[in-house]
Amino acid sequence: MALVSVVSAKGSPGTTTTAMLTAALWPRPVLLLDADPAGGDVAVRWPAEHGGPLDGDRGLLPLLTQARRGLTPQQLLQQAQRAAGGTPVVCGLAAPEQADAAASLWPAVAVAADALTGPSGEAVDVVVDAGRVTARSVHLPLLRTSAVVVLLLRADVSGVLHARERLRSLGDALRRADGLRPRVGVVVVEGARGSDGDQAADAVRAEADWVEDLGRLPLDPSGARVFAGALHPRPERTALVRAGRPLVATLAAAASGELRRVA
Numbered sequence: 001m002a003l004v005s006v007v008s009a010k011g012s013p014g015t016t017t018t019a020m021l022t023a024a025l026w027p028r029p030v031l032l033l034d035a036d037p038a039g040g041d042v043a044v045r046w047p048a049e050h051g052g053p054l055d056g057d058r059g060l061l062p063l064l065t066q067a068r069r070g071l072t073p074q075q076l077l078q079q080a081q082r083a084a085g086g087t088p089v090v091c092g093l094a095a096p097e098q099a100d101a102a103a104s105l106w107p108a109v110a111v112a113a114d115a116l117t118g119p120s121g122e123a124v125d126v127v128v129d130a131g132r133v134t135a136r137s138v139h140l141p142l143l144r145t146s147a148v149v150v151l152l153l154r155a156d157v158s159g160v161l162h163a164r165e166r167l168r169s170l171g172d173a174l175r176r177a178d179g180l181r182p183r184v185g186v187v188v189v190e191g192a193r194g195s196d197g198d199q200a201a202d203a204v205r206a207e208a209d210w211v212e213d214l215g216r217l218p219l220d221p222s223g224a225r226v227f228a229g230a231l232h233p234r235p236e237r238t239a240l241v242r243a244g245r246p247l248v249a250t251l252a253a254a255a256s257g258e259l260r261r262v263a
């Protein structure tokens with residue numbers, strides 16, 4: 001019953017791809033929630049288990065009207081569909097205008113997602129594609145409820161600079177009323193030279209030592225295309241999926257730890 005939110009500062013470093021990869025490899029019961037306020041991508045990228053497309057009209061959209069009275073975990077589960085491979089997915093909103101108009105949606109979804117259980121009462125973790133985040137994002141309640149917020153960045157100068165800038169304002173914005181905040185960590189998508197990832201993570205942490213270095217993913221266009229619906233004979237052999245396994249194990253361990261108390 002832990003939320004793990006994948007976010008970006010700027011650009012498109014691979015947030016949706018990484019959230020899908022994380023949900024697909026998660027070692028415990030899991031649901032993928034597409035909560036990108038700029039509009040969801042998962043419905044158009046991940047086919048349904050039955051072979052056709054996921055139904056984009058099912059997901060957060062029907063919850064918009066119900067959310068004013070709060071949402072139960074069951075209401076959230078009713079909007080889940082099984083994607084290929086069996087992962088349950090709650091599809092996102094179609095456009096930023098819906099996300100902005102839906103102020104009551106985000107706290108209600110956060111409460112429901114945080115209490116999610118499966119049919120036999122087992123805890124269900126939630127991996128969130130939270131898209132780009134700022135200190136004024138409408139969906140901050142969802143991020144504050146998360147056990148772990150993962151900021152994804154590319155290992156280049158603009159990736160590092162924007163990550164630093166964003167973390168500076170997010171430190172306070174992620175603080176909850178009870179003084180706790182999620183664990184916050186970076187995952188770096190490394191360039192072709194490999195070692196750039198360490199430099200990028202160190203450069204971010206030099207300005208924000210409260211942020212953890214959670215790991216690396218390779219730049220792997222062929223592996224990434226698998227998460228855009230492309231057919232691949234052995235997806236498990238791609239560099240992305242192979243690197244994803246230890247990363248996701250780290251994220252799952254971090255998610256079962258406690259929220260961090262902030263002085």
Ligand SMILES: Nc1ncnc2c1ncn2[C@@H]1O[C@H](COP(=O)(O)OP(=O)(O)OP(=O)(O)O)[C@@H](O)[C@H]1O
Pocket residue numbers: 008011012013014015016017018036041131132189217218219220221222224225228240
């Ligand atoms: N590890 C990776 N290696 C190579 N290409 C990648 C990787 N991750 C994602 N990509 C590619 O980068 C592009 C953007 O990826 P994705 O949509 O996941 O990013 P995003 O951060 O969610 O973007 P947006 O801000 O638009 O939501 C896609 O073409 C995707 O296939």
Ligand SMILES: [Mg+2]
Pocket residue numbers: 015016017036041131
């Ligand atoms: Mg995205």
